[in-house]
Amino acid sequence: MFITHKPAEIFLGAYLGDDATQYWQYVEQTTHCPWFYVKVGRRQGSEALTRMVLIPSISALEQLLNEQGADIWLLDVQLVSPAYLNGGDGWKMEKLLEMRETVDDIREAAYVYSLEGGHFYTEALGACRSDLKSPRIIFSVTPASR
Structure with missing residues (x-):
């Protein structure tokens, strides 16, 4: 399973016109x-x-x-x-x-x-x-x- 961490989030959704999508610098495999x-x-x-x-x-x-x-x-x-x-x-x-x-x-x-x-x-x-x-x-x- 992959998990994400809030500090890894990149706030591009508003810039790209897509507020429903979240972007991440990295994910962790558990x-x-x-x-x-x-x-x-x-x-x-x-x-x-x-x-x-x-x-x-x-x-x-x-x-x-x-x-x-x-x-x-x-x-x-x-x-x-x-x-x-x-x-x-x-x-x-x-x-x-x-x-x-x-x-x-x-x-x-x-x-x-x-x-x-x-x-x-x-x-x-x-x-x-x-x-x-x-x-x-x-x-x-x-x-x-x-």
Whole structure:
């Protein structure tokens, strides 16, 4: 999850003619978990705009995926992974090709991330989830596989 602090707020809304939007110099991440940096296309009137969105969780990414339509669509998803997941010394940002929720032979649930460059990361979910019957693709750059 991301949080903001009042001292980090930048007061540009009135200057830009948008009093409903708040601007921040930085946000804080409260968990040491993977998150997503997503390039989103949005239609505003006759214009198509591109924005970058920080998504703190898989459930929030799924919500954004479900909201896709004529006015909003995903252009690119980057997985930002901590060292415990990527096997490195620190955080990494890599293009996400596919993410699925699956179970292994002993019925242990996990997320499997397929990344550009042939990397795969697996994140165990802990106790077996009884409602998870078979592998489920959550995200794929190939729309036909979703």
